Amino acid sequence: MQPKAFNEWVQPLSNKLYSSALRLVVNREDAKDIVQEVVLKLWEKRNELDTIEYPEAWAMKIVMNKSLDWLKKHKPIYMDLNDNVFQVNTSDDISKHLHHQEQLNTIHHLVQQMKPLQKAIFELREIQGRSYTEIAELLEIDINQVKVNLHRIRKKLKEHCEALEDYGIAKN
Amino acid sequence: MESPKIKILLEKYWEGNTNTTEEAQLRVLFENDIPKDTRKYKPLFDYQAAIKADEVEFDLGFLNEEVQKKDGHNVFLSFSINWRNWSLGAAAAILVLLGSVFYQWNSIETPQMADENKVENAYEETVAALAFLSDALNKGNSSIYELGTFDKSKKQIINENLK
Numbered sequence: 001m002q003p004k005a006f007n008e009w010v011q012p013l014s015n016k017l018y019s020s021a022l023r024l025v026v027n028r029e030d031a032k033d034i035v036q037e038v039v040l041k042l043w044e045k046r047n048e049l050d051t052i053e054y055p056e057a058w059a060m061k062i063v064m065n066k067s068l069d070w071l072k073k074h075k076p077i078y079m080d081l082n083d084n085v086f087q088v089n090t091s092d093d094i095s096k097h098l099h100h101q102e103q104l105n106t107i108h109h110l111v112q113q114m115k116p117l118q119k120a121i122f123e124l125r126e127i128q129g130r131s132y133t134e135i136a137e138l139l140e141i142d143i144n145q146v147k148v149n150l151h152r153i154r155k156k157l158k159e160h161c162e163a164l165e166d167y168g169i170a171k172n
Numbered sequence: 173m174e175s176p177k178i179k180i181l182l183e184k185y186w187e188g189n190t191n192t193t194e195e196a197q198l199r200v201l202f203e204n205d206i207p208k209d210t211r212k213y214k215p216l217f218d219y220q221a222a223i224k225a226d227e228v229e230f231d232l233g234f235l236n237e238e239v240q241k242k243d244g245h246n247v248f249l250s251f252s253i254n255w256r257n258w259s260l261g262a263a264a265a266i267l268v269l270l271g272s273v274f275y276q277w278n279s280i281e282t283p284q285m286a287d288e289n290k291v292e293n294a295y296e297e298t299v300a301a302l303a304f305l306s307d308a309l310n311k312g313n314s315s316i317y318e319l320g321t322f323d324k325s326k327k328q329i330i331n332e333n334l335k
Contacts, residue, residue, distance in 0.1 A: 017230070036235075081222070106215075127223050130192070
Protein backbone atom coordinates (compact mmCIF):
# COMPACT_ATOMS: atom_id res chain seq x y z
CA MET A 1 0.00 0.00 0.00
CA GLN A 2 1.38 3.39 -1.01
CA PRO A 3 1.95 6.00 1.75
CA LYS A 4 -0.88 8.24 0.52
CA ALA A 5 -3.36 5.37 0.29
CA PHE A 6 -2.25 4.15 3.71
CA ASN A 7 -2.79 7.61 5.18
CA GLU A 8 -6.29 7.86 3.72
CA TRP A 9 -7.16 4.41 5.00
CA VAL A 10 -5.63 4.72 8.45
CA GLN A 11 -6.89 8.22 9.40
CA PRO A 12 -10.58 7.36 9.94
CA LEU A 13 -9.61 4.04 11.50
CA SER A 14 -7.15 5.66 13.93
CA ASN A 15 -9.86 8.18 14.90
CA LYS A 16 -12.13 5.27 15.87
CA LEU A 17 -9.33 3.46 17.68
CA TYR A 18 -8.29 6.58 19.57
CA SER A 19 -11.87 7.48 20.54
CA SER A 20 -12.38 3.94 21.91
CA ALA A 21 -9.06 3.84 23.76
CA LEU A 22 -9.75 7.29 25.23
CA ARG A 23 -13.19 6.24 26.48
CA LEU A 24 -11.65 3.25 28.21
CA VAL A 25 -8.41 4.59 29.69
CA VAL A 26 -9.54 8.27 29.87
CA ASN A 27 -5.91 9.45 30.05
CA ARG A 28 -5.11 11.14 26.72
CA GLU A 29 -1.38 10.42 26.64
CA ASP A 30 -1.82 6.72 27.40
CA ALA A 31 -4.63 6.38 24.86
CA LYS A 32 -2.36 8.07 22.31
CA ASP A 33 0.51 5.66 23.09
CA ILE A 34 -1.77 2.65 22.64
CA VAL A 35 -3.03 3.84 19.25
CA GLN A 36 0.40 4.96 18.05
CA GLU A 37 1.73 1.47 18.65
CA VAL A 38 -1.11 -0.07 16.67
CA VAL A 39 -0.80 2.42 13.79
CA LEU A 40 2.94 1.69 13.61
CA LYS A 41 2.21 -2.04 13.41
CA LEU A 42 -0.26 -1.36 10.62
CA TRP A 43 2.35 0.72 8.80
CA GLU A 44 4.88 -2.09 9.06
CA LYS A 45 2.29 -4.52 7.71
CA ARG A 46 1.03 -2.14 5.03
CA ASN A 47 2.07 -4.45 2.21
CA GLU A 48 0.39 -7.47 3.82
CA LEU A 49 -2.88 -5.77 4.78
CA ASP A 50 -4.64 -7.43 1.86
CA THR A 51 -3.83 -10.81 3.36
CA ILE A 52 -5.36 -9.92 6.75
CA GLU A 53 -9.08 -10.72 6.61
CA TYR A 54 -10.31 -7.82 8.75
CA PRO A 55 -7.47 -5.37 9.42
CA GLU A 56 -9.83 -2.96 11.23
CA ALA A 57 -10.96 -5.71 13.62
CA TRP A 58 -7.36 -6.81 14.06
CA ALA A 59 -6.38 -3.23 15.02
CA MET A 60 -9.39 -2.85 17.33
CA LYS A 61 -8.53 -6.13 19.03
CA ILE A 62 -5.04 -4.87 19.88
CA VAL A 63 -6.44 -1.54 21.14
CA MET A 64 -8.99 -3.35 23.33
CA ASN A 65 -6.42 -5.74 24.79
CA LYS A 66 -3.95 -2.95 25.50
CA SER A 67 -6.67 -0.77 27.04
CA LEU A 68 -7.79 -3.69 29.21
CA ASP A 69 -4.20 -4.24 30.36
CA TRP A 70 -3.96 -0.55 31.18
CA LEU A 71 -7.25 -0.64 33.14
CA LYS A 72 -6.09 -3.63 35.16
CA LYS A 73 -2.90 -1.82 36.17
CA HIS A 74 -4.32 1.64 36.89
CA LYS A 75 -6.99 3.10 39.08
CA PRO A 76 -10.00 4.38 37.13
CA ILE A 77 -10.00 8.06 36.24
CA TYR A 78 -13.26 9.91 36.75
CA MET A 79 -13.93 12.78 34.44
CA ASP A 80 -17.03 14.65 33.39
CA LEU A 81 -18.08 14.51 29.77
CA ASN A 82 -16.69 17.13 27.43
CA ASP A 83 -19.02 20.05 26.82
CA ASN A 84 -18.99 19.36 23.09
CA VAL A 85 -20.72 16.03 23.74
CA PHE A 86 -23.90 17.83 24.72
CA GLN A 87 -26.05 19.06 21.93
CA VAL A 88 -27.64 22.33 22.90
CA ASN A 89 -31.29 22.37 22.01
CA THR A 90 -32.23 25.98 21.38
CA SER A 91 -35.75 25.37 22.61
CA ASP A 92 -34.43 24.23 26.02
CA ASP A 93 -33.86 26.71 28.80
CA ILE A 94 -30.48 26.75 30.52
CA SER A 95 -31.67 24.92 33.66
CA LYS A 96 -33.10 22.09 31.56
CA HIS A 97 -29.84 21.87 29.63
CA LEU A 98 -27.73 21.74 32.82
CA HIS A 99 -30.07 19.15 34.28
CA HIS A 100 -29.61 17.00 31.18
CA GLN A 101 -25.82 17.38 31.44
CA GLU A 102 -25.93 16.26 35.06
CA GLN A 103 -27.97 13.18 34.19
CA LEU A 104 -25.55 12.15 31.46
CA ASN A 105 -22.55 12.78 33.69
CA THR A 106 -23.90 10.48 36.40
CA ILE A 107 -24.22 7.70 33.80
CA HIS A 108 -20.74 8.51 32.54
CA HIS A 109 -19.29 8.14 36.06
CA LEU A 110 -21.09 4.85 36.50
CA VAL A 111 -19.58 3.53 33.25
CA GLN A 112 -16.12 4.68 34.39
CA GLN A 113 -16.56 2.74 37.64
CA MET A 114 -17.27 -0.54 35.85
CA LYS A 115 -14.84 -3.44 35.89
CA PRO A 116 -12.40 -3.37 32.94
CA LEU A 117 -14.10 -6.20 31.05
CA GLN A 118 -17.58 -4.69 31.52
CA LYS A 119 -16.30 -1.32 30.38
CA ALA A 120 -14.89 -2.91 27.22
CA ILE A 121 -18.15 -4.81 26.57
CA PHE A 122 -20.18 -1.60 27.06
CA GLU A 123 -17.90 0.17 24.56
CA LEU A 124 -18.11 -2.57 21.95
CA ARG A 125 -21.85 -3.22 22.22
CA GLU A 126 -23.54 0.05 23.24
CA ILE A 127 -21.23 2.50 21.49
CA GLN A 128 -19.82 0.54 18.55
CA GLY A 129 -22.89 -1.65 18.04
CA ARG A 130 -20.99 -4.93 17.55
CA SER A 131 -22.52 -8.40 17.67
CA TYR A 132 -21.93 -10.80 20.57
CA THR A 133 -19.77 -12.99 18.34
CA GLU A 134 -17.56 -10.06 17.33
CA ILE A 135 -17.19 -8.94 20.94
CA ALA A 136 -16.27 -12.47 22.04
CA GLU A 137 -13.61 -12.62 19.30
CA LEU A 138 -12.23 -9.17 19.99
CA LEU A 139 -11.92 -9.75 23.73
CA GLU A 140 -11.02 -13.43 23.34
CA ILE A 141 -13.73 -14.55 25.74
CA ASP A 142 -16.70 -16.92 25.58
CA ILE A 143 -19.90 -15.54 24.02
CA ASN A 144 -21.87 -16.40 27.18
CA GLN A 145 -19.45 -14.30 29.18
CA VAL A 146 -20.32 -11.38 26.89
CA LYS A 147 -24.06 -11.92 27.39
CA VAL A 148 -23.84 -12.33 31.17
CA ASN A 149 -21.71 -9.21 31.57
CA LEU A 150 -23.90 -7.16 29.27
CA HIS A 151 -26.97 -8.21 31.22
CA ARG A 152 -25.30 -7.06 34.45
CA ILE A 153 -24.26 -3.76 32.89
CA ARG A 154 -27.77 -3.01 31.65
CA LYS A 155 -29.34 -4.02 34.95
CA LYS A 156 -27.01 -1.62 36.78
CA LEU A 157 -27.77 1.20 34.35
CA LYS A 158 -31.52 0.55 34.56
CA GLU A 159 -31.43 0.75 38.34
CA HIS A 160 -29.36 3.91 38.11
CA CYS A 161 -31.92 5.57 35.82
CA GLU A 162 -34.73 4.58 38.20
CA ALA A 163 -32.75 5.96 41.15
CA LEU A 164 -32.18 9.21 39.28
CA GLU A 165 -35.92 9.58 38.98
CA ASP A 166 -36.54 8.64 42.60
CA TYR A 167 -34.01 11.20 43.82
CA GLY A 168 -35.39 13.82 41.48
CA ILE A 169 -32.37 14.11 39.17
CA ALA A 170 -34.24 12.49 36.30
CA LYS A 171 -37.42 14.56 36.49
CA ASN A 172 -38.43 16.41 33.31
CA MET B 173 -44.31 3.36 17.57
CA GLU B 174 -47.06 2.35 19.94
CA SER B 175 -46.42 2.47 23.66
CA PRO B 176 -46.62 -1.33 24.31
CA LYS B 177 -44.20 -1.99 21.47
CA ILE B 178 -41.48 0.26 22.90
CA LYS B 179 -42.01 -1.37 26.29
CA ILE B 180 -41.60 -4.85 24.80
CA LEU B 181 -38.45 -3.74 23.02
CA LEU B 182 -37.13 -2.17 26.19
CA GLU B 183 -37.80 -5.34 28.20
CA LYS B 184 -35.94 -7.38 25.59
CA TYR B 185 -33.09 -4.86 25.83
CA TRP B 186 -32.75 -5.19 29.63
CA GLU B 187 -32.65 -8.95 29.29
CA GLY B 188 -29.97 -8.76 26.60
CA ASN B 189 -32.26 -10.30 23.97
CA THR B 190 -32.30 -7.46 21.43
CA ASN B 191 -30.14 -7.55 18.32
CA THR B 192 -28.04 -4.57 17.16
CA THR B 193 -30.75 -3.39 14.73
CA GLU B 194 -33.40 -3.34 17.48
CA GLU B 195 -31.03 -1.47 19.76
CA ALA B 196 -30.40 1.16 17.09
CA GLN B 197 -34.18 1.42 16.67
CA LEU B 198 -34.56 1.92 20.41
CA ARG B 199 -32.03 4.78 20.38
CA VAL B 200 -33.95 6.53 17.59
CA LEU B 201 -37.21 6.05 19.51
CA PHE B 202 -35.74 7.72 22.57
CA GLU B 203 -34.81 10.76 20.48
CA ASN B 204 -38.51 11.40 19.94
CA ASP B 205 -41.56 11.64 22.12
CA ILE B 206 -41.87 8.57 24.31
CA PRO B 207 -44.42 7.29 26.83
CA LYS B 208 -44.12 8.95 30.22
CA ASP B 209 -43.27 5.75 32.11
CA THR B 210 -40.23 5.10 29.85
CA ARG B 211 -38.82 8.65 30.07
CA LYS B 212 -36.67 7.80 33.06
CA TYR B 213 -34.50 5.66 30.75
CA LYS B 214 -34.02 8.43 28.21
CA PRO B 215 -30.70 9.69 29.72
CA LEU B 216 -29.14 6.27 29.10
CA PHE B 217 -29.97 6.31 25.39
CA ASP B 218 -29.07 9.99 25.11
CA TYR B 219 -25.73 9.17 26.70
CA GLN B 220 -25.04 6.38 24.21
CA ALA B 221 -26.00 8.59 21.26
CA ALA B 222 -23.83 11.48 22.53
CA ILE B 223 -20.79 9.27 23.09
CA LYS B 224 -21.25 7.61 19.70
CA ALA B 225 -21.25 11.00 17.97
CA ASP B 226 -18.16 12.26 19.80
CA GLU B 227 -15.31 10.95 17.68
CA VAL B 228 -11.89 12.39 18.48
CA GLU B 229 -9.40 12.99 15.68
CA PHE B 230 -6.10 11.19 16.02
CA ASP B 231 -2.94 13.05 14.99
CA LEU B 232 -0.86 10.90 12.62
CA GLY B 233 2.10 13.32 12.70
CA PHE B 234 4.13 10.96 14.88
CA LEU B 235 4.26 8.34 12.12
CA ASN B 236 6.49 10.38 9.84
CA GLU B 237 9.04 10.83 12.65
CA GLU B 238 8.93 7.14 13.56
CA VAL B 239 9.36 6.04 9.97
CA GLN B 240 12.27 8.45 9.49
CA LYS B 241 13.91 7.10 12.65
CA LYS B 242 13.56 3.52 11.49
CA ASP B 243 14.11 3.84 7.74
CA GLY B 244 16.33 6.89 7.76
CA HIS B 245 14.38 8.65 5.06
CA ASN B 246 11.07 10.29 4.55
CA VAL B 247 8.63 8.00 2.84
CA PHE B 248 5.38 8.96 4.43
CA LEU B 249 2.26 10.87 3.58
CA SER B 250 1.64 13.49 0.95
CA PHE B 251 5.02 15.11 1.61
CA SER B 252 6.78 12.15 0.02
CA ILE B 253 4.73 12.52 -3.17
CA ASN B 254 6.31 15.90 -3.92
CA TRP B 255 9.69 14.88 -2.57
CA ARG B 256 11.31 15.04 -6.03
CA ASN B 257 10.01 18.55 -6.64
CA TRP B 258 11.10 19.58 -3.17
CA SER B 259 14.60 18.18 -3.85
CA LEU B 260 14.91 20.08 -7.12
CA GLY B 261 13.69 23.27 -5.49
CA ALA B 262 16.11 22.87 -2.61
CA ALA B 263 19.02 22.18 -4.99
CA ALA B 264 18.17 25.29 -7.02
CA ALA B 265 17.96 27.39 -3.87
CA ILE B 266 21.37 26.12 -2.70
CA LEU B 267 22.92 26.96 -6.09
CA VAL B 268 21.51 30.49 -6.00
CA LEU B 269 22.77 30.90 -2.44
CA LEU B 270 26.26 29.65 -3.32
CA GLY B 271 26.38 31.94 -6.36
CA SER B 272 25.37 34.89 -4.24
CA VAL B 273 27.98 34.08 -1.58
CA PHE B 274 30.67 33.67 -4.25
CA TYR B 275 29.78 37.04 -5.80
CA GLN B 276 29.77 38.75 -2.42
CA TRP B 277 33.07 37.15 -1.50
CA ASN B 278 34.75 38.43 -4.68
CA SER B 279 33.47 41.96 -4.23
CA ILE B 280 34.92 42.22 -0.74
CA GLU B 281 38.33 44.05 -0.72
CA THR B 282 40.86 42.59 1.73
CA PRO B 283 43.72 44.85 3.01
CA GLN B 284 46.20 42.87 0.94
CA MET B 285 44.10 43.31 -2.17
CA ALA B 286 43.81 47.04 -1.46
CA ASP B 287 47.65 47.37 -1.33
CA GLU B 288 47.97 45.45 -4.58
CA ASN B 289 45.44 47.77 -6.17
CA LYS B 290 47.37 50.83 -4.99
CA VAL B 291 50.66 49.53 -6.47
CA GLU B 292 48.92 48.73 -9.72
CA ASN B 293 47.36 52.20 -9.84
CA ALA B 294 50.75 53.84 -9.14
CA TYR B 295 52.32 51.80 -11.92
CA GLU B 296 49.58 52.74 -14.37
CA GLU B 297 49.92 56.39 -13.41
CA THR B 298 53.71 56.24 -13.90
CA VAL B 299 53.29 54.61 -17.30
CA ALA B 300 50.79 57.30 -18.29
CA ALA B 301 53.15 60.05 -17.08
CA LEU B 302 56.08 58.60 -19.03
CA ALA B 303 53.93 58.26 -22.13
CA PHE B 304 52.98 61.91 -21.78
CA LEU B 305 56.63 62.89 -21.37
CA SER B 306 57.54 60.80 -24.36
CA ASP B 307 54.88 62.50 -26.47
CA ALA B 308 56.13 65.90 -25.30
CA LEU B 309 59.76 65.02 -26.16
CA ASN B 310 58.82 63.67 -29.58
CA LYS B 311 57.05 66.86 -30.57
CA GLY B 312 60.22 68.34 -32.34
CA ASN B 313 60.95 65.18 -34.31
CA SER B 314 59.20 66.26 -37.49
CA SER B 315 61.16 69.55 -37.59
CA ILE B 316 64.43 67.65 -37.17
CA TYR B 317 63.46 65.41 -40.05
CA GLU B 318 62.60 68.39 -42.17
CA LEU B 319 65.99 70.00 -41.31
CA GLY B 320 67.73 66.75 -42.28
CA THR B 321 65.96 66.74 -45.63
CA PHE B 322 66.90 70.43 -46.15
CA ASP B 323 70.53 69.73 -45.29
CA LYS B 324 70.59 66.83 -47.73
CA SER B 325 69.10 68.94 -50.52
CA LYS B 326 71.53 71.77 -49.79
CA LYS B 327 74.53 69.44 -50.06
CA GLN B 328 73.17 68.04 -53.33
CA ILE B 329 72.88 71.58 -54.90
CA ILE B 330 76.37 72.52 -53.74
CA ASN B 331 77.86 69.34 -55.16
CA GLU B 332 76.11 69.86 -58.49
CA ASN B 333 77.43 73.46 -58.70
CA LEU B 334 80.97 72.34 -57.93
CA LYS B 335 80.95 69.89 -60.81
